[in-house]
Amino acid sequence: MSRIWASYNRLLETAPLLTKALTSFTGFTAGDALAQTFVEPGDKPYDYLRTLKMGSFGLLVHGTTGHYFYGMLDSKLPGTKPVTVATKVLIDQTLWNPCFGLMFFGYLNAVEGKSMTEYKEKIEQDLQTAVMGSWAVWVPAHTINFGFVPPAQRLLYINTIQIGYNIFLSFLGNKEVEGGDEVKEKDETKKEL
Incomplete structure (x- = not known):
């Protein structure tokens, strides 16, 4: 196990962006797999494309943006004093959290x-739930993160917790928009015109 940890830390030094992107890929893939297997009704067949979409979000968006955002946050607010930690948590949850959603x-x-109409409907229906759900998990998690986790391991720590949180995100992200059929009908009508 110590060999794996040493290899991971070497990769963080030599290829931090790729390593964090792959870490996020793993976290989002595992979260969706757990959501489909244990949380959602078992009468539906496993959706491998959905897992790929969630994993690719981790790889292409979460890992990369997290690398830059948390790097910037640590450079602007170095240290682990309680006021610094609280400020980082506040910035993360009031600015980054809605942007992430x-x-x-x-x-x-x-x-x-x-x-775009469906996107707007999804945001109106689920963004507030995602942001508020995040507060319950990430305020205490980031208090530990910013207070005790070395900056290079922040995304690994986040992705470890993210696996559980991704069950919630996967469910929310793949939930149909209420009145979704109406939105599709409106879009189809626009196309016909």
């Missing part, structure tokens, strides 16, 4: 070929 729902919307 917009990126998450926007990415799924784009890879599923949905319209």
